[in-house]
Amino acid sequence: MKKMKEICGAGNLQSLNGITGSMNPQRHFVELHMESFLHLGGLRTALYNYLFAKKHGGNFILRLEDTDRSRLVPGAADGIEDMLEWAGIPPDESPRRGGLFGPYEQSQRLSLYHEAVQALLESGSAYRCFCTPQRLELIKKEALRRRQTPRYDNRCRHLTSAQVQEKLAQNLPFVVRFQLPSGAHSFQDLVFGWTHHDVASVEGDPVILKGDGFPTYHLANVVDDYKMAVSHVLRGEEWLISTTKHLLLYRALGWRPPAYAHLPLLLNKDGSKLSKRQGDIFIQHFVQRGYLPDAMLDIITNCGSGFTGNQIGRTLPELIEQYNLQSVSTHSALLDLDKLPEFSRVHLSRWIEGADMRAQLVARLQTLLREKYKDATFDREYIERILVLRKGHLILLTDLLSPDYSYLWVRPSVQQEDLHRLSSEASEIGSLVVQILHKSRHDTSLELLSRELKSHLQQLKATKYSTSMQLLRLVLSGIKKGPSVAEMMLSLGVEESIIRVQKALCS
Structure with missing residues (x-):
């Protein structure tokens, strides 16, 4: 039976060893080396292996390299598996999930x-x-x-x-x-030739x-690959120089080695090495900031080779379909995180468009709102309406928790002198807008409401239309900038908009 393996390495890392996959009749293995928690380079290598395994019907398997007892980081293994699950590329077999080729902790494989x-x-x-x-x-x-x-x-x-x-x-x-x-030993790498x-x-x-009876990575890697019936290895370019040692071990043990493919490195946009000292390369950082996994997978594949073009907005199924190992070049991938907001905006819009994904966003925002506003409750329809109206403007879901959007969750406090300073016709504006809103109570749209407001408010003698909009924006939100007045009204709903206008302008 022919077997296949992918190994993903993310640098000179230790302690977490493995993501594998299996397929019938071929078996894929992927190996991820981590000394702490998953970062961008590790995610990219893991993703490339996941895509390769899934494109060929394989399973994704995680193996824990815990033979260097001095470098174990408590919680790192679970943390990495959590991040892979968050990214939508969970292992099919792992220390947590089990599988046919276990145990998946190297410390439990010492006899081999x-x-x-x-x-x-x-x-x-x-x-x-x-x-x-x-x-x-x-x-x-x-x-x-x-x-x-x-x-x-x-x-x-x-x-x-x-x-x-x-x-x-x-x-x-x-x-x-x-x-x-002694002597030079050659092999053909699937990427570097x-x-x-x-x-x-x-x-x-x-x-x-080692003296403590635990193997080093070089031996454990070779033994596990063979025992887990692997035939192809995909890992980071930094492991290219070690491959000769692994092939020599295979020869000495009388085992048939797998084929190897080494993936180009992921670097900063200036060509410098991604550094953990920067602090913002760990995936947990992006999770806490509120980025969607789709945006992270898209940007780390957009900057490299192996796919059709570099368009923004590819989903995981599209990445699987487009992935082609033969088109992976030897050039390093330059990651420009300054572009991440645009990737995030595109993918958040995509989530808002899909009913199932939008429901996930609504549930997440409800949780965040409960945490921030304690006793306050906001129904699903209200939040969903806001998301649809703000589609294309939001970069992160958490943007809606910023002060610019607090008016959506808390009624603003507006000073009467500020309103009358803007217009002497404040009361007339209020009465007119309430009439428009009552008329729009049952059926309206953003375009229709905008036209109604403009056609009526332009008829005021003492107040410019733009000033009327400033006044209404202040009444509705307490802020001077933001979405259009019509969008604010549709977001808040007709009833809430009437309450705010009447309280500020008609009392």
Whole structure:
């Protein structure tokens, strides 16, 4: 049976290892490395893998890399899975959901790694290293003093069997290292083409089993990929240089390796590296700000290759349909977050247009309003009417909680002197508008109400039409700028608009 795998890597990260997918008759695996919480680069790589798996009928599977016990971040695994679910790309199999290829925590798969290490030791492809941390630190300092790249000198590779047994008898601590063969080793990457790397010329033999009995990423990755029957690996470009080591491990274990595709990096619009120190690259930040998942998925795919064109407004089904691994280029994707508001506006408008998605927005806004205004309640029809009227103007749903829209939820306090300062015909304006609203009570539209207001208020002798609009906007909202007066009236509803006008102008 042919198997397939995708791995998504988001940088030099540890502790969360895996998103996989399966399909029949092919199996896809995706792997995500995270030391803390999901950020934009990780989301993009996870998305590319999700799209690839779903386009080919696969499952999305999450695997937890928790073998580096010193770098575990409490809550990170659940946080990442929560963010994947929020983004609409939830794993089908994971530590939380289970699945056929579990366990999905590497700390529960130690026997598989030890079995592989034993096979490598017996074949001579690996060896025990008894070098102390102090010796390794001296090697590092000496290399730096000579302005060389630090690397292990492979000293313990040359220990005889008798020497190894003697040290074991002394209960000396050790790690297990993989013996790198010399010479350049080539492989064909599905994105970058043919590449080769003489890893032994620049690196010392890597540790594959640490002193605490836990594997390093290189070994655990290879063993898990093989045991989970994976054939294609998609991951970040930063892992390209490590692929040679993984292929050498496959060869030493006598296993058939998967095919590899390395995805170009996601960078800032100026070409600089996305930095967690910026604080706003974590997905949780965008969730808290109120951005829709559709907008985030759209912008991180819009700036790169692998899709048809760069139009704004693509949904997840459209991304799946358009995704083409063969069209992914080697150029880094430049992310311009200054464009995110426009992406958000387009997708929020799309949600407002759809009845089911609009219902979700209404429910969410009702929750936010209850949190802000405590005892206040706002019915679904009222909120839905506001959303429809503001479609195309809102960037975020939470915009409606800003002071500019407080008039929708709380009646404004208006000073009479401010009104009479604008017009000496304030009472006449109020009476006229109330008549128009009564006439429009049963059937009106934004265009019709706008025409009615204009045709009647333009007939006033002492007050300009524009001044009348300023007066009414102040009466309705307490603010000097905002939506048109007609839209304010339709948003508030005829009855509420009459109450506000009568209270301010006709009393």
